[in-house]
Amino acid sequence: MTKKTIKVDYLARVEGEGGLYIKMKDDAVVDVKLKIFEPPRFFEGLLRGRDFKEAPDITARICGICPVAYQMSAVHAMENALGVSVDGPLRELRRLLYCGEWIESHTLHIYMLHAPDFLGYQSAIHMAKDHKGIVERGLKLKKAGNQIVSLLGGREIHPVNVRVGGFYKVFNKQEFEPLIESLKWAREAALETVRWAAQFPFPEFEQDYEFVALHHPEEYPFNEGRIVSNRGLDIDCSEYEDHFQETHVEHSNALHSGLKERGAYFVGPMARYSLNFDQLSPIAQEAALEAGLQKECRNPFKSIIIRSIEVLYACDEALRILQSYEKPERPYIEVEPAEGIGFSCTEAPRGILYHHYRLDEQGKILDAKIVPPTSQNQKTIEDDLWKFVPKHIHLSQEDLTWQCEQAIRNYDPCISCATHFLKLDIEHS
Amino acid sequence: MARKLKPKVAVWKFASCDGCQLSLLDCEDELLAVSQEIEIAHFPEASREVIKGPYDLSLVEGSITTPHDAERIHKIRRSSKSLITIGACATAGGIQALRNFKDVNEFVSIVYATPEYIDTLQKSTPISEHIKVDFELRGCPIDKMQLVEVISAFINGRKPNTPAHSTCIECKRRGTVCVMVAQGKMCMGPVTHAGCGALCPTYNRGCYGCFGPQETTNAGSLSSQLKRMGADDEEIVRTFRGFNAYAEPFRKESELHDKENH
Structure with a gap:
């Protein structure tokens, strides 16, 4: 009998602090733990007593990589609680801001965190020694996304321009013009990225996942839609907690999330793509099919191609929005505080991000519940490793460890996000 | 003439959102140039490679919130010639320091599913409460051009130009x-x-x-x-x-x- 362990004390090229522990006995896996030791920050606790208008700025600080996602889920949940609906050009501007974040966040992952695995480099900086042009293309593409966020949002990280009801400031059509030029280049670069990523060597690893994503009949989902799955789930955001539950396991400072009836599920680009292929714009659909993908993809290693397709879509969608943009009459709709309960789910780069708030009559937050995408994927990541390791047991310890890390990076896990949600319920008696 | 050795730079994370270290990767126009001038020896968010210390410069993001981190920061200080904290968490405890104002008794009735799994300190504190810090760069998040300025000042042995007025x-x-x-x-x-x-x-x-x-x-x-x-x-x-x-x-x-x- 031989015993073997794979241990990664500190996972690299993920956002936040986590480790991996796999135990094997006679080539069979007996334990897999994605360890999350990122210290908790108790956001749900510290939101209590804050004004509803502060939620977008405070929750943005949960994640420096996807602050827009937190701001979008927060404002939609508050508007839901207070009976306000934001549409027309303000709604379009919110989609535009999200396009910027998807481009920036996905490109960071594609070029700097994930591609080095496929090409055998420790980092994108190492990769740049042999593939300078490619890394430069990635950085410039990432910048095109950041340019949207920093113009419309004020800065790339923790933008300042988002408020409940709309924005603090809106721009003239002419002020957006510099973005159009850079996005036209970016759309081409994204297409090249799809072709580049499609040539990587992918292990055979088709899995039978339950995909969960937002679905909207007329558009690829950002801020609105029903929560659907490929196994018949079809619910409004307000029903989320009836169907999903979180459990606390010892080896993780992030709660594991599961479907009450069926357990682990999959959120993120591959779920979004597989549930919304028909909503992609023609250029993105064509690029996907040309890259050899079907309308559904079940190999998480290929998520790098899907992210590239979503970058292409986001560039295309941002251009559509900018070309038909008319400046809104007012930057925001006035929102008055009131007692209420609000729910929202939006599509963060890494998958659905759920916010739920309860407000008192002055608009003060009584309770908050936030479920980020990475905590929803934790169980699925571990399930992947249970299945992946036995198939690749012949590899050297070093190679197998690296491939296990890669299997985790398939999910672009954001551990900083996932860890801040340990329930902190303060009982006032 | 032999080129002098590049300074070894390490990036460390404590309780934070990752945004301040991301600022380094957000320097799309400067990143490759900066990486020519320094050796990125420890930066897990960007690289698997870990080069052993001691380090010429450590950039520290995040606040101290766990007993383990309160020890870890001392080890980092010992292996760093210069240590600069980046961002509001590292310089002031961050948004998570809101817990510092809560009555201790309120925390007694915290309800976790399994509270004994959690190891956390009562307060979220800035790095300078634990060790000597050579320079503090402010911001939530930091400004990326100020970060480039701080790194460049460090390489050239001068004081960073980051005005302290209002x-x-x-x-x-x-x-x-x-x-x-x-x-x-x-x-x-x-x-x-x-x-x-x-x-x-x-x-x-x-x-x-x-x-x-x-x-x-x-x-x-x-x-x-x-x-x-x-x-x-x-x-x-x-x-x-x-x-x-x-x-x-x-x-x-x-x-x-x-x-x-x-």
């Missing part, structure tokens, strides 16, 4: 009309450290203090002004208790207005 000065320089005087909006600009370029007022809103207190802060005067504008004590407490709530001038001012303290 955000008000930045508004005046930009020619932004004062949002507090002209539009009656609450603004923390008069007490907040410069660094963002007075972003919020150019986006039609008051400053909310991302860069923490400026040098020689007159927080009391701002509170009086906010009161004249109609703010009650609760609102003043919330204003000072943001992303730099535990920085001393903001902490003291909020405590003066916090009824729970009286």
Whole structure:
């Protein structure tokens, strides 16, 4: 009998602090733990007593990589609680801001965190020694996304321009013009990225996942839609907690999330793509099919191609929005505080991000519940490793460890996000 | 002539959102050039490679919130010639320092599914409460060009050029009309450290203090002004208790207005 362990004390090229522990006995896996030791920050606790208008700025600080996602889920949940609906050009501007974040966040992952695995480099900086042009293309593409966020949002990280009801400031059509030029280049670069990523060597690893994503009949989902799955789930955001539950396991400072009836599920680009292929714009659909993908993809290693397709879509969608943009009459709709309960789910780069708030009559937050995408994927990541390791047991310890890390990076896990949600319920008696 | 050895730089993370270290990767135009001048020896968010210390420069993000981290920061200090903290978490405890104002007894009745799995300190504290820090770069998040300036100053052995005056000065320089005087909006600009370029007022809103207190802060005067504008004590407490709530001038001012303290 031989015993073997794979241990990664500190996972690299993920956002936040986590480790991996796999135990094997006679080539069979007996334990897999994605360890999350990122210290908790108790956001749900510290939101209590804050004004509803502060939620977008405070929750943005949960994640420096996807602050827009937190701001979008927060404002939609508050508007839901207070009976306000934001549409027309303000709604379009919110989609535009999200396009910027998807481009920036996905490109960071594609070029700097994930591609080095496929090409055998420790980092994108190492990769740049042999593939300078490619890394430069990635950085410039990432910048095109950041340019949207920093113009419309004020800065790339923790933008300042988002408020409940709309924005603090809106721009003239002419002020957006510099973005159009850079996005036209970016759309081409994204297409090249799809072709580049499609040539990587992918292990055979088709899995039978339950995909969960937002679905909207007329558009690829950002801020609105029903929560659907490929196994018949079809619910409004307000029903989320009836169907999903979180459990606390010892080896993780992030709660594991599961479907009450069926357990682990999959959120993120591959779920979004597989549930919304028909909503992609023609250029993105064509690029996907040309890259050899079907309308559904079940190999998480290929998520790098899907992210590239979503970058292409986001560039295309941002251009559509900018070309038909008319400046809104007012930057925001006035929102008055009131007692209420609000729910929202939006599509963060890494998958659905759920916010739920309860407000008192002055608009003060009584309770908050936030479920980020990475905590929803934790169980699925571990399930992947249970299945992946036995198939690749012949590899050297070093190679197998690296491939296990890669299997985790398939999910672009954001551990900083996932860890801040340990329930902190303060009982006032 | 042999090129001199590149300085070894390490990036470390404590309780934080990752945004400040991401600022380095957000330097799309400068990143490859910067990586020519320094050896990135430890930066897990970007690289699997780990080069052993000692390091010439450590950049530290995040606040201290666990017993384990309170020990880890000392090891990092011992292996670093220079140590610079980046961002509001590392310099002031961050938004997670809001816990520092809660009554201890309130925390007794915290309900976790399994509280014994969690190891956390009562307070979230800045790095400088634990070790000697050579320079503190402010901001939530930091400004990426200030980060490039700090790294470049370090390489060249000079003092970083990061002005410590208030955000008000930045508004005046930009020619932004004062949002507090002209539009009656609450603004923390008069007490907040410069660094963002007075972003919020150019986006039609008051400053909310991302860069923490400026040098020689007159927080009391701002509170009086906010009161004249109609703010009650609760609102003043919330204003000072943001992303730099535990920085001393903001902490003291909020405590003066916090009824729970009286």
